[in-house]
Structures are given as structure tokens and as C-alpha cells.
Amino acid sequence: MPNSEQGCGSPLELFHRIAAQGELVRGLKARNAAKDEIDLAVKMLLSLKTSYKAATGEDYNMDCPPRDPAPESGEGLAATDADEDFVDPWTVQTSSAKGVDYDKLIVRFGSSKIDKELVNRIERVTGQRPHRFLRRGIFFSHRDMHQILDAYENKKPFYLYTGRGPSSEAMHVGHLIPFIFTKWLQDVFNVPLVIQMTDDEKYLWKDLTLEQAYGYAVENAKDIIACGFDISKTFIFSDLDYMGMSPGFYKNVVKIQKHVTFNQVKGIFGFTDSDCIGKISFPAIQAAPSFSNSFPQIFRDRTDVQCLIPCAIDQDPYFRMTRDVAPRIGYPKPALLHSTFFPALQGAQTKMSASDPNSSIFLTDTAKQIKTKVNKHAFSGGRDTVEEHRQFGGNCDVDVSFMYLTFFLEDDDKLEQIRKDYTSGAMLTGELKQELIEVLQPLIAEHQARRKEVTDEIVKEFMTPRKLFYDFQ
Amino acid sequence: MPNSEQGCGSPLELFHRIAAQGELVRGLKARNAAKDEIDLAVKMLLSLKTSYKAATGEDYNMDCPPRDPAPESGEGLAATDADEDFVDPWTVQTSSAKGVDYDKLIVRFGSSKIDKELVNRIERVTGQRPHRFLRRGIFFSHRDMHQILDAYENKKPFYLYTGRGPSSEAMHVGHLIPFIFTKWLQDVFNVPLVIQMTDDEKYLWKDLTLEQAYGYAVENAKDIIACGFDISKTFIFSDLDYMGMSPGFYKNVVKIQKHVTFNQVKGIFGFTDSDCIGKISFPAIQAAPSFSNSFPQIFRDRTDVQCLIPCAIDQDPYFRMTRDVAPRIGYPKPALLHSTFFPALQGAQTKMSASDPNSSIFLTDTAKQIKTKVNKHAFSGGRDTVEEHRQFGGNCDVDVSFMYLTFFLEDDDKLEQIRKDYTSGAMLTGELKQELIEVLQPLIAEHQARRKEVTDEIVKEFMTPRKLFYDFQ
Numbered sequence: 001m002p003n004s005e006q007g008c009g010s011p012l013e014l015f016h017r018i019a020a021q022g023e024l025v026r027g028l029k030a031r032n033a034a035k036d037e038i039d040l041a042v043k044m045l046l047s048l049k050t051s052y053k054a055a056t057g058e059d060y061n062m063d064c065p066p067r068d069p070a071p072e073s074g075e076g077l078a079a080t081d082a083d084e085d086f087v088d089p090w091t092v093q094t095s096s097a098k099g100v101d102y103d104k105l106i107v108r109f110g111s112s113k114i115d116k117e118l119v120n121r122i123e124r125v126t127g128q129r130p131h132r133f134l135r136r137g138i139f140f141s142h143r144d145m146h147q148i149l150d151a152y153e154n155k156k157p158f159y160l161y162t163g164r165g166p167s168s169e170a171m172h173v174g175h176l177i178p179f180i181f182t183k184w185l186q187d188v189f190n191v192p193l194v195i196q197m198t199d200d201e202k203y204l205w206k207d208l209t210l211e212q213a214y215g216y217a218v219e220n221a222k223d224i225i226a227c228g229f230d231i232s233k234t235f236i237f238s239d240l241d242y243m244g245m246s247p248g249f250y251k252n253v254v255k256i257q258k259h260v261t262f263n264q265v266k267g268i269f270g271f272t273d274s275d276c277i278g279k280i281s282f283p284a285i286q287a288a289p290s291f292s293n294s295f296p297q298i299f300r301d302r303t304d305v306q307c308l309i310p311c312a313i314d315q316d317p318y319f320r321m322t323r324d325v326a327p328r329i330g331y332p333k334p335a336l337l338h339s340t341f342f343p344a345l346q347g348a349q350t351k352m353s354a355s356d357p358n359s360s361i362f363l364t365d366t367a368k369q370i371k372t373k374v375n376k377h378a379f380s381g382g383r384d385t386v387e388e389h390r391q392f393g394g395n396c397d398v399d400v401s402f403m404y405l406t407f408f409l410e411d412d413d414k415l416e417q418i419r420k421d422y423t424s425g426a427m428l429t430g431e432l433k434q435e436l437i438e439v440l441q442p443l444i445a446e447h448q449a450r451r452k453e454v455t456d457e458i459v460k461e462f463m464t465p466r467k468l469f470y471d472f473q
Numbered sequence: 474m475p476n477s478e479q480g481c482g483s484p485l486e487l488f489h490r491i492a493a494q495g496e497l498v499r500g501l502k503a504r505n506a507a508k509d510e511i512d513l514a515v516k517m518l519l520s521l522k523t524s525y526k527a528a529t530g531e532d533y534n535m536d537c538p539p540r541d542p543a544p545e546s547g548e549g550l551a552a553t554d555a556d557e558d559f560v561d562p563w564t565v566q567t568s569s570a571k572g573v574d575y576d577k578l579i580v581r582f583g584s585s586k587i588d589k590e591l592v593n594r595i596e597r598v599t600g601q602r603p604h605r606f607l608r609r610g611i612f613f614s615h616r617d618m619h620q621i622l623d624a625y626e627n628k629k630p631f632y633l634y635t636g637r638g639p640s641s642e643a644m645h646v647g648h649l650i651p652f653i654f655t656k657w658l659q660d661v662f663n664v665p666l667v668i669q670m671t672d673d674e675k676y677l678w679k680d681l682t683l684e685q686a687y688g689y690a691v692e693n694a695k696d697i698i699a700c701g702f703d704i705s706k707t708f709i710f711s712d713l714d715y716m717g718m719s720p721g722f723y724k725n726v727v728k729i730q731k732h733v734t735f736n737q738v739k740g741i742f743g744f745t746d747s748d749c750i751g752k753i754s755f756p757a758i759q760a761a762p763s764f765s766n767s768f769p770q771i772f773r774d775r776t777d778v779q780c781l782i783p784c785a786i787d788q789d790p791y792f793r794m795t796r797d798v799a800p801r802i803g804y805p806k807p808a809l810l811h812s813t814f815f816p817a818l819q820g821a822q823t824k825m826s827a828s829d830p831n832s833s834i835f836l837t838d839t840a841k842q843i844k845t846k847v848n849k850h851a852f853s854g855g856r857d858t859v860e861e862h863r864q865f866g867g868n869c870d871v872d873v874s875f876m877y878l879t880f881f882l883e884d885d886d887k888l889e890q891i892r893k894d895y896t897s898g899a900m901l902t903g904e905l906k907q908e909l910i911e912v913l914q915p916l917i918a919e920h921q922a923r924r925k926e927v928t929d930e931i932v933k934e935f936m937t938p939r940k941l942f943y944d945f946q
Contacts, residue, residue, distance in 0.1 A: 031747070037747075203731065204730070204731050210727070243716065243723040244716070247714075247718075250713065254673050255683065257749060260749060263747055271735075273734070273735045274506055274510070274734050275734060276730060276731050277733050277753050277754045278730030278731045278754065280753055280754065281730065281753065284750065
């Protein structure tokens, strides 16, 4: 899956995309194009207009383009707060130190909030305490999760699908979020899991050779395996490899490609005529694993096993497209669980990049590096002086160390205590950072120890198309 | 490979395509797009303008669209003769009873004429009498054939690649032309051959299920095998099948897809934004077999074995694109041998269609059907009355029976004698048709006999990825 690194969602850019999308819709109607094609284009137009209003505070008006405040300018930040969020598979942009406004995103994407009631139902149905990512709203949005729980209650089979775009060998703790959660889902539901390494996509988007992209896929697979997936229920595959090994995968890719037009991917992903045809057809390759007969070794020719996809919310456009196509090719729509984004050490509104070792904690960092990074680079919600801090307290909403603790500190009471103490000023920034360091150091050390255990043979087995053990009827 | 059945190349349509292509070029330059991208777009623009001049007799002028004479109107035919030819993978259109003007096509496509000197060199190098298709200019155009002959003289390996788009079970004699010639090439050069059945393409372009398209691929393969290919040197593959069986094919498809933009396929194939992303990315799939490492079972990881592609001239756009990409991904450009089109019984300017049983001789026709079709439907260059015919003679240039004889009657002297006698009027139309019937009846009967011999096991073996026997260094 792509990581959000390119593109731009400035108001002016949005203004132009809305104009283009508007023309598109008129063109489609003029040509009496297929209804679903028009519907999808209109849906996209509306969502762009919502983004535009969110970004500018005004309704789109084709006659007056917006002033285009640079998102990084303090003024823009102060003035518009969280209103400038832009999210697609290649761009996640917010000017708020608190990060993206996820409630707005749910409205814009048309997904559903993971509310207390759903979390409770998951607890009821599985008999397990909900994962902290659910308790704390880190997985905050879903599509059709109730269907999945119905299926589970009725002993109907389903499977899990997630993925990773192997853009480099370097993975940071943020990359583990979907996998930590997916492992929990596999444990509590005891279902098969497929993990797609989109090395073909990284080859298409980045300046990599096929060999490099595949090499990264295998290296990243080791870190994924180190999360503790059950080898008897988990299949990890590289697109470059699996396409040439599966009797079912390409057939589904072509089926999807027949039912998606360039107009649609243009609307959903903002592709242009200058993009290579590989990028243009790629969305079908990320969509195909949502359908069970893409894995005949696991599901034989069954097309009715529903799929649940845990992923970061920026991947949703791929699966909106997938859910649009599914009924037209006779397959069930995949269900989704969406996570928030993992903030960079420098703050929720800055981008993490594998090329900047200080932008996050990497899975290869030593205890000493972790300590230094947190102390030197973690954006603080503390006050300028100890005196002020004691008097006014710190701001957990923008403090990256605290945000990281919400991701990785299991103990709810302790987390709450820290929040209270830091907010009141009883806890100083140095002490807060110390708490995080003490959580991250063992976490990373244990990950590194487990990764060492992952031999080439184990990787090979995870990546071999094979029957998985599950008790489907 | 697609067969020319859709689209339209009328002057007005050309006028609009030139306008669009012009905008495209200006857009690319404005954006300082990659040089090769601009060059290709410009090349296409010029070729469209040449077609336009050929079709209208006037230079393109954006301010005055052409009157749009229906190509079938007698007036248009009389007035513009062969000047209205339009050829792309989906459209072959001419208003001349003599058929397309192939010398013009060579200029427009920028290929080279197969002249006497090349035919002589083929004879010298192979020590074999050139096939009648070469002696008679049925294979009339080439790209880099001299390179192939150099390679052969220097004992350097090369291989043959041709294909078929399995749009239905029904194949007519015209469909055999490339295969008859390819079998001859395999015999005289003793090289491996790969035959691509583009069932994925037919699924994308036509109202077929995957299963139907694949079924047609297997049925058509039987007729192809019946042409007598050497099973130890020939691999026939269905895209839908082989993509999921080959460690090399998809990797080359992605490589090609990374190096071709939508602008390029738009220019070359006339795709629009409403086309599905499957059509848009398909050209890479027809291109990939031009590179030897798409077949690791045959060539292992060798990327330097050059490819020679015998095909009808309407397939050239795919391979112009392939030759443009090849050097950029480090592969040799495929060489090509282009054939003329096989005329419909009703005349060279009408279209053959599998849905009209009377438009050609089908491989399933009985002796009686052949006799009736030729006598009833073969367009005649004869005169209205026997007296006129005796006096003025017939016209072989437009007589379909004579055209068919040039394709299938092996004896040059006899063919020349028939031409003389029919032109002088010594031979009557009935007698000419009788000659054709006597050639076609045994030809079809023998084909049917050989096809009966083709068991499912034989098809399975031809279509199994495997080592082929050849003596490459």
C-alpha cells in the first residue's frame, strides 16, 4: 500500500481538482455514461467540495479561486486550525498540532464511527477485552464491521487482509500499528490472514528496480512476521512473485480492471494523462486480495468468503473503489477498520519520512538512540520554564510523547494518571519523556529479538502459497 | 491480438483526433514532459495528419472540418480511390476494391518494404525457396529483418512470437495466414516459437466471461496446432493462464507499464477517459512476449534473445510502442514482418466478420459450402456478359477469387497463367472460381483432418510452460 508522501492538497489544488471533476461529471452525463460511473464521479465531486469547505471555510465558487495560504505558515495554522486536512493514499496533510480531524474525515469518506456500542459488541462477541487501539479510538472508523460480527456469530467464515508498501528497508514503530492490531484480530477471531506486499506499486511509484522493491518486500516481511502472526493461518505475498504463482489472482485483477474506467481512478486517485499505465491500473491489484478466490490455495474457488481489512484511513480510497466494483462482479464487499495516523516525533502536522531518522523511532534503533530521539526531537506540549509548567501545566493534545504512549502503553489507569499529572503540571516534560522511553526501549528490543528469530526458511514458508488451517464449512 | 472490428477512421473522426492530439502535444510541452513522451506524441500527430491528407486530399486545417463522405458511398469511393485507408488494431478501412494502399501504409508507419533484395537474402541465408507469401508480397513490410538475418548468419539465437485474439470459436482461412507463414519461418530457421492467445484482451473488449474467452483460446489453439507446428519448439499460452504460471511474464508487464504513459496509449490506440483501466494497460501485455525473459522456462533469465514477430500490419501499433520502450528497459527491439489483410469474399473494401458466415471461408466449412460460397459470394472482376468478358477480359485486381488464389495456390506459373487468361477474357469467372474451389476444398479438408488429430492431451502439452528444444549457445 502506498504511504502518504507525495501530492498536495492545498485549497488552490482542491479548487482545480473540483473544476476538473465538475467537467468530468458534465461530460459523463452528456455522454449518458453508465449510471454507476456517473454516481462515483458525483460522489467524488461532493467529497472534494467538502474538503474544499473544510480547507477554506467557504463553499466552492468556480468564479473565485481561494487565496492559497502555505499550510506551513504559522498564520494559516493559527487561523484555520484543523480545517486544512487533506487525506489520500499519497498525501496526509493537516495544519493542526492535534493532527487530522477524524470526525470530519468520517463524514467526508462516508464511513461509520467506531462507537462505544460497536466496541462493546466486539467485546461481547469475542469474549475478549477490546484492544487498546479500540479502547482509545486509534481504530476509529469502519465499514460493515457489524456484518463481520454477524458472520462470526453465525459461524460464517471471513478472513483478514492487510498490506504494506515496501518503499525501503527502514520501518518505524508507526508502520507496526496495523500489524499489531491485525495480529490481535487474528488471535481473537481465529481466521486466515493474507498480507499483500505491494512491491510492484513501489517499483511503479519510486525510483527502484524490481529487484530492490522485491528485496524490501522480503526484509519488511521479517518485521511483520516478528509481530507474532500464526504461520498456520497467515499468507504473506509479494505482488511481483504471487502474480506469477496464482491461478486466481490475475483473473480477479482483470475482472476489476474491466469494471473501472480511467475517469473513475482519475476521480478517486487524481491520476493524470501523464501517469504511466502501470499506476493507472494498479488500484485493481490492491483491490483483488479483497476477494477470496484470489487465493485458491486457501479458499479453493469460493467467492463468498467476506474480507475484513484493517488499514490506515488513507487507504480507504482503494477500498471505496473495491466496494463499488464488488457487487458488479458478483463478490461480497470487503469490510474495513480504519486507523488514525501515527504522528512524527516533530508533531502531528509534520510528515514522517524513512529518509529522516529523527522523524520517528525506527525498528532498528538502539536503546540509546531511542532515549536521545525522544528527549531531543519529541514535540513537547510543555511550558517554556519549569515554573510556568508547574503553574499552568502541559498540553497532552499536542504532546507527541503522550500521543506515543496512547499507542503503546497498555495500562489505561497509568495512562490516565500521566495525562492528569502532565496537564496539571505535576509531571514535567522530562518525566513524561522518561515514561515513553521506558515503554519504547523494551518494546523495540523485544521486536528486534523476535526478528532475529525469523530465519529465511520461516519467511519462505510464510510467503509460500499453501493451504491454511481454519475450520470453515 | 485484437481483430479490426470497431472504431472508425472517417475524415471527421481523424479531424477530431488531430485536434485532440495537438492539444496533447501542447500540454506536454507546456509541462516540459519527458522528451521521449513528447516525441512519441508528435510522431502520432504527424501520422494522423498524413492519414488526414490521405483521406481528404487536403492538409489538416483546424478552422475547417472536412465534409464527411460516408466511406461506403459510391461517390466517395470513385472520387478518392484508395486515399481513405485507415488502419489501427480495431479498424481497417479502405474504399478501394483493390484493398488498402500498402505502400502508403509503409510510409505512414515508418516501416520498410520487403523488396526483392531482402527476399533474395532470405533465400540465400536459409537456402530455401522463399514462401509464396514473400514471393507475392503478401508479407510486404518489415522492421529490422536484416538484423535477424545477421544474427542467423552469425549463429546468434532469436525466436518467433505471434498471436491470436480468441474472440470466438469460428476461424476463417484468413486467420491462418500468419500461422502458415510462421510455421514456414520455424521450419527454415529452426527456432523456438511462442504464440500468445490474448483471452484477457477479448474479455476486456467484448461481452464475454473469463471462462468463455479462455474456452475460445483453447479451441483456437487446436486450429493453430493443426497448421503443423513443431511441439518440441512451440509454446502456446493463454494470458489468463500463463500470467499465473510464469515467474517472468508479470515482471516484464510491470516494467513496460512503468515506461508507457496514458498520453502515449491515447495517442497510439485512441483510448479515451471512459475506457476501462484494463484496456488502457493491456498493450503492455501484448508487448511483454517480445522479450525473452518473459519465458524463463525457455530462455532462463536471458534478456538478449531477439524476437521476430510475423503479424498483420494492423498489429504494428502495439510493436511500435514495444520498440519505443525496449531500449529504455534494456531489452532488444523486436523485429517484425507485416502481412497485408485477407479480403472478405464480398471484396477487399468490406469487412470480414465471424458473425457473417458468408463473409469468408471458415475452417469448419464443408466442400459443398465452399463451392456455394465462392460461386455465390466471391466478388468478381468479370464482365456482365460472357460476350463482354471474352472481348474486354476480367479484372484480377478486384477479383476476390483471384486474390484468394494468390494466397493459397502454390504454383506460380499456374497462377500467372490464370491471371493472363482471366485478364484476356480467355478464362471465364465460373472457371476462375472453379480453380479456387479446387484449391480450397482439399486445403480445408486436410486442415479439418489434422485438427481431428489434435487431442486435448496435445493441446495441454503445447500450452504447458516447459523447456523447448533448440541449440542456443
